[in-house]
Amino acid sequence: MAREAVLRVDAGRAVVVRRSPSLISKLRRDWVLLMLMLPGVAHLIVFVYLPNLGNIIAFQNYLPFLGFSSQFVGFDNFTQLFASAAFWQAVRNTLVISAMQLVLYFPAPIILALMLNSLVSPAARRIIQSIVYLPHFISWVIIVALFQQIFGGAGVVDHLFRAANLPAPDVTSSPPWFKWLVTFQVIWKETGWGTIIYLAALLAIDAELYEAAAVDGAGPWRRLWNITLPGIVGVTILLLILRLGNILSAGFEQILLQRNAVGPDAGEILDTYVYFQGIAAGQYAMAAAAGLIKAVVGLGLILGANRLARTFGQPGLIG
Amino acid sequence: MSQLARPPWMERPSRAPLTAKVVIFTMILVGVIYPFVSIIATSLASQKDVDEGGGMVLVPLHPSLEAYLSIFQGSVITRALLVSVSITAVGTLLSLAVTTGLAYGLSRPVVGRRPLLMLALLSLLFQPGIIPSYLVVKQLGLLNTYASLIVPVALNAFNLVVMRQFFMDIPQELIDSAKIDGAGELHILFRIVLPLSGAVLAVVALLYAVFYWNAFFQALLYLQDSAMWPLQLVLRQYVIQGSPLPGVTAYSAPGGSPPPTQSIQMAVVVVATLPILLVYPFLQKYFTKGVLTGAIKG
Numbered sequence A: 001m002a003r004e005a006v007l008r009v010d011a012g013r014a015v016v017v018r019r020s021p022s023l024i025s026k027l028r029r030d031w032v033l034l035m036l037m038l039p040g041v042a043h044l045i046v047f048v049y050l051p052n053l054g055n056i057i058a059f060q061n062y063l064p065f066l067g068f069s070s071q072f073v074g075f076d077n078f079t080q081l082f083a084s085a086a087f088w089q090a091v092r093n094t095l096v097i098s099a100m101q102l103v104l105y106f107p108a109p110i111i112l113a114l115m116l117n118s119l120v121s122p123a124a125r126r127i128i129q130s131i132v133y134l135p136h137f138i139s140w141v142i143i144v145a146l147f148q149q150i151f152g153g154a155g156v157v158d159h160l161f162r163a164a165n166l167p168a169p170d171v172t173s174s175p176p177w178f179k180w181l182v183t184f185q186v187i188w189k190e191t192g193w194g195t196i197i198y199l200a201a202l203l204a205i206d207a208e209l210y211e212a213a214a215v216d217g218a219g220p221w222r223r224l225w226n227i228t229l230p231g232i233v234g235v236t237i238l239l240l241i242l243r244l245g246n247i248l249s250a251g252f253e254q255i256l257l258q259r260n261a262v263g264p265d266a267g268e269i270l271d272t273y274v275y276f277q278g279i280a281a282g283q284y285a286m287a288a289a290a291g292l293i294k295a296v297v298g299l300g301l302i303l304g305a306n307r308l309a310r311t312f313g314q315p316g317l318i319g
Numbered sequence B: 001m002s003q004l005a006r007p008p009w010m011e012r013p014s015r016a017p018l019t020a021k022v023v024i025f026t027m028i029l030v031g032v033i034y035p036f037v038s039i040i041a042t043s044l045a046s047q048k049d050v051d052e053g054g055g056m057v058l059v060p061l062h063p064s065l066e067a068y069l070s071i072f073q074g075s076v077i078t079r080a081l082l083v084s085v086s087i088t089a090v091g092t093l094l095s096l097a098v099t100t101g102l103a104y105g106l107s108r109p110v111v112g113r114r115p116l117l118m119l120a121l122l123s124l125l126f127q128p129g130i131i132p133s134y135l136v137v138k139q140l141g142l143l144n145t146y147a148s149l150i151v152p153v154a155l156n157a158f159n160l161v162v163m164r165q166f167f168m169d170i171p172q173e174l175i176d177s178a179k180i181d182g183a184g185e186l187h188i189l190f191r192i193v194l195p196l197s198g199a200v201l202a203v204v205a206l207l208y209a210v211f212y213w214n215a216f217f218q219a220l221l222y223l224q225d226s227a228m229w230p231l232q233l234v235l236r237q238y239v240i241q242g243s244p245l246p247g248v249t250a251y252s253a254p255g256g257s258p259p260p261t262q263s264i265q266m267a268v269v270v271v272a273t274l275p276i277l278l279v280y281p282f283l284q285k286y287f288t289k290g291v292l293t294g295a296i297k298g
Helices: A002-018 A025-030 A031-061 A076-082 A085-105 A107-116 A122-137 A140-151 A156-163 A175-201 A207-215 A220-245 A252-263 A268-278 A284-311 B017-044 B049-051 B066-073 B075-107 B113-125 B132-141 B159-166 B170-182 B185-196 B199-213 B217-222 B231-240 B261-287 B291-297
Strands: none
Touching: A025 A031, A031 A076, A031 A107, A031 B075, A031 B113, A031 B185, A076 A085, A076 A140, A076 A284, A085 A107, A085 A268, A085 B017, A085 B199, A107 A122, A107 A175, A107 B017, A107 B049, A122 A175, A122 B017, A122 B261, A140 A156, A140 A175, A140 B017, A140 B231, A140 B261, A175 A207, A175 A220, A175 A252, A175 B066, A207 A220, A220 A284, A252 B217, A252 B231, A268 B132, A284 B132, B017 B170, B017 B185, B017 B217, B017 B261, B049 B132, B066 B170, B075 B113, B075 B159, B075 B185, B075 B199, B075 B261, B113 B159, B159 B261, B185 B199, B199 B261, B217 B231, B231 B261
């Protein structure tokens, strides 16, 4: 009895499917999948897109008890921001640190990946890889604590300098050293992990190319220049686009932890400016304006860099 | 081994570049490993070791566990450790469930897949700012709750993309034949897709777990009550800013001298690092398998 009923329903459904299903029947067909997706979609809407809409307070005289229905003031917050020396100092610091990372950090994983790739023994390569990936998983809090212990006022470097009767540089709390310090920290933490994507690209290069080149008399450097490097150009450009899009981010958590040791003149970046202005000083609207500028400039840069890459015949990021 | 791996056409390297390579790799490895050895050694060191070693010790000549006894005497570290472990466990499970659900749906020909996929991918470009995120969490009444450390960051779009790409690479025939046999979507997910996805589940779980374990900013932003702080935030307060730990008095054995401040600080650092050092060896093998990079090409 029950079996017959099921058969009849199945048969009825088969007819409907052939008639190109309506939206309702598609929803009914996929409801299990849709329920599985619901928490993720809800999360994206509430914690990604809703906050993006919340940027509206950058154009308001935001008062916490009025919330999002505060009075509109147009671009007043931006005018105030542009008149603030602290804001421009933060922009300058961000750009300098980003530029230093671009010059000093960005090539580091490429060089390390090429060196790893030149290792013939797979065992040695695997061991080195798993060791150099490790710092990526250590928190910034711990890394900053480590650097303080090694380079700080009572640390190892200080001790060595003193043992040699030399004036010790207090690297972790002196403003002129700050930008070098944070750049070096990024190199220590992320160079190993950064090789992953380059190693994957290197692995994808056809080994027969190397053999053919060697047979034709190309030496190791020639092969590097004509086979290896062209093989990683695409991925390098892709990562460069992403880095350019993030040029106004210079490592928020890392710098938030160390900004107070050197003061805002040397240590404030845009993100920490937003945090201290907004959360600590309660200037929500002005801080949101600064955050919005950062987001819009970043989006513009990433789209611009992407277009540029495609003009030069590279696949780019989107499309 | 290395003779076997070298293809016949490749020149034997001459001595000078080979030596240079060995020297450079040795320096890199020492540079990575030294701090880890040093924090463990310092955490075990006595005042005399610390004075001689200049802050960081490599070999503690008079090792003792007093620093560890000191930090677990007070309730601050114990409590923070418990908070961090719970947040990491609950957060990782929740994130894994949410990410798997969305990634699986987006890998199937589901109704509305294209707009939902755009919604997910564009979230990579529209990262929300600090202030509006804070206001949303505040409006939802999540301020000063443990949920604020998990719910707002439960889904990471990068992990989503990695997982979806992995699901897309599972042969469609497997799913089709299960469908013909009358399997429902849940059955396909739990009996066919997930058992084949161990590698990506392990990697994504590790990335989430490390994120939750290492996070301090959400706690700084959303928790006003310092009694609720996770370990990383306590570490920041105590080690980086040098504030004294309430309730912690240096423990010393009868007749012995108390452990130096640096040992106690490094003991906290070791406690905060150890879980990562312990799980890492079991999971690092997945990273060399290209699980992460597969998605980037897609």
